[in-house]
Amino acid sequence: MTSRAQRREVTQRAILDASLRLLADGGQEALTVRGLARELNLVPSALYRYVTNRADLLNILFEHVYNDYADAVQAAHDAVPREDIRGRWRAAAFAQRDWGLEHPHEWTLINGTPPRDYSGPTTGPIPAASRVHVMLARLGADVEAAGYRPRVTADDYGTDLEGLRQFAIAAGADVRPETLVAGVAAWHMITGILRVEFFRAYAYDIVDPAAYFALIEAASEKLLFGDGPVA
Amino acid sequence: MTSRAQRREVTQRAILDASLRLLADGGQEALTVRGLARELNLVPSALYRYVTNRADLLNILFEHVYNDYADAVQAAHDAVPREDIRGRWRAAAFAQRDWGLEHPHEWTLINGTPPRDYSGPTTGPIPAASRVHVMLARLGADVEAAGYRPRVTADDYGTDLEGLRQFAIAAGADVRPETLVAGVAAWHMITGILRVEFFRAYAYDIVDPAAYFALIEAASEKLLFGDGPVA
DNA sequence: TGTACATCAGTGAACGCGCGTTCACTGATGTAC
DNA sequence: TGTACATCAGTGAACGCGCGTTCACTGATGTAC
Numbered sequence: 056m057t058s059r060a061q062r063r064e065v066t067q068r069a070i071l072d073a074s075l076r077l078l079a080d081g082g083q084e085a086l087t088v089r090g091l092a093r094e095l096n097l098v099p100s101a102l103y104r105y106v107t108n109r110a111d112l113l114n115i116l117f118e119h120v121y122n123d124y125a126d127a128v129q130a131a132h133d134a135v136p137r138e139d140i141r142g143r144w145r146a147a148a149f150a151q152r153d154w155g156l157e158h159p160h161e162w163t164l165i166n167g168t169p170p171r172d173y174s175g176p177t178t179g180p181i182p183a184a185s186r187v188h189v190m191l192a193r194l195g196a197d198v199e200a201a202g203y204r205p206r207v208t209a210d211d212y213g214t215d216l217e218g219l220r221q222f223a224i225a226a227g228a229d230v231r232p233e234t235l236v237a238g239v240a241a242w243h244m245i246t247g248i249l250r251v252e253f254f255r256a257y258a259y260d261i262v263d264p265a266a267y268f269a270l271i272e273a274a275s276e277k278l279l280f281g282d283g284p285v286a
Numbered sequence: 287m288t289s290r291a292q293r294r295e296v297t298q299r300a301i302l303d304a305s306l307r308l309l310a311d312g313g314q315e316a317l318t319v320r321g322l323a324r325e326l327n328l329v330p331s332a333l334y335r336y337v338t339n340r341a342d343l344l345n346i347l348f349e350h351v352y353n354d355y356a357d358a359v360q361a362a363h364d365a366v367p368r369e370d371i372r373g374r375w376r377a378a379a380f381a382q383r384d385w386g387l388e389h390p391h392e393w394t395l396i397n398g399t400p401p402r403d404y405s406g407p408t409t410g411p412i413p414a415a416s417r418v419h420v421m422l423a424r425l426g427a428d429v430e431a432a433g434y435r436p437r438v439t440a441d442d443y444g445t446d447l448e449g450l451r452q453f454a455i456a457a458g459a460d461v462r463p464e465t466l467v468a469g470v471a472a473w474h475m476i477t478g479i480l481r482v483e484f485f486r487a488y489a490y491d492i493v494d495p496a497a498y499f500a501l502i503e504a505a506s507e508k509l510l511f512g513d514g515p516v517a
Numbered sequence: 518t519g520t521a522c523a524t525c526a527g528t529g530a531a532c533g534c535g536c537g538t539t540c541a542c543t544g545a546t547g548t549a550c
Numbered sequence: 551t552g553t554a555c556a557t558c559a560g561t562g563a564a565c566g567c568g569c570g571t572t573c574a575c576t577g578a579t580g581t582a583c
Binding site for chain 1: 568573
């Protein structure tokens, strides 16, 4: 590798780092071409050697941030012993909250309104979002194997339930689609309550958000684990 | 009422209408002072006779849109006979989706990232959000009265569970806080899946969003209604 | 090893744009006597 | 009913701002012979 290529890589990395800094400080609106140039002590036009336009910048950032989130959730989940199935779910749920508290603008980027110039996959899944759901599918398999029966039964095995089954198979998870639906639904619950907390969209006063989150998290467990293992 | 006051009211109404049009067409970013003036064939500065700044504009709009949403959900709920308790829940859930499909930018305004200049209640609840939750609390009371037992039991009656109880009492709903938690959690589930659908934040391919929503909605019912009425 | 040439990172100036907000003003509408 | 004055909706010009993107350029780094 030539030294020119090395320096190019260093700059690319510096651009990503500065982007993350701008995002963390001021949210996605603060991530502008000119602002980024300022942060890097460069002239704005110089950035066009590395990035084709602002949309490109956002796409790179989005992917990185989403993976950060997936890493955090995955790591918390993996830190719990495999046989503590409830604990694994709980760890993942709380990890999303903790990550969001530490990285509010990042949480907002991936969970809030998609940014103006962002043009992620117009069709098909977001890779980093899939990562978390692969984890959930495998967790679902263990939920079943441990004898828990989630409280969801589907009457209608529509196209998407079948799609979910295929997704689980690809993830190497032997799990009924009903369980997956329960898991996915429970995960939406977690994200939904965090939206209320982080965006301050309260319908009534919440004095202790952490305790309130724990309540909702308990409800998510009830949905996924039912009344406990069935012999 | 003098004619001057009448004309003032007409203009105020025109400003609101034009704001709604701009929002519906281009999202909250399209709602600018200058854009609004253009829409009304006015000079930008003229708007400052009616509005103190852009934040004010957004606050007015936000309130209106949130009430629109609450109206739609409430109306769908009220159209179902009181004794059809499951049907009432289902109607409310599907109403949120239908309203969101018809008013994507409006749904985004109240459920997505709070707009830059918006400065809603920094503390305390959003009035229109409370309206829906009052409805949910009363529905919860009927869920219990009908003998359903939601699958949530709380070990910890923390401050917020007590707050939720007070909220229900104020709403005239005789309902255990556990049931409320189940209802609220289930509602977050609904909003959570709609976020994925409307913001295209898929973790795997969803080929039939309507059918997929129905699956998740079924899960929400399972959480709220448990296995059916207990004699 | 030395020279001629090619590459390409970064510069600096400029483009056209839209934004929120201010301010002194005009001219029509409303009010007091 | 008529006149003098006050109110106030809307104008027009200007302020300073930041934005994304283009383009011709300089000068250092890298490559071929």
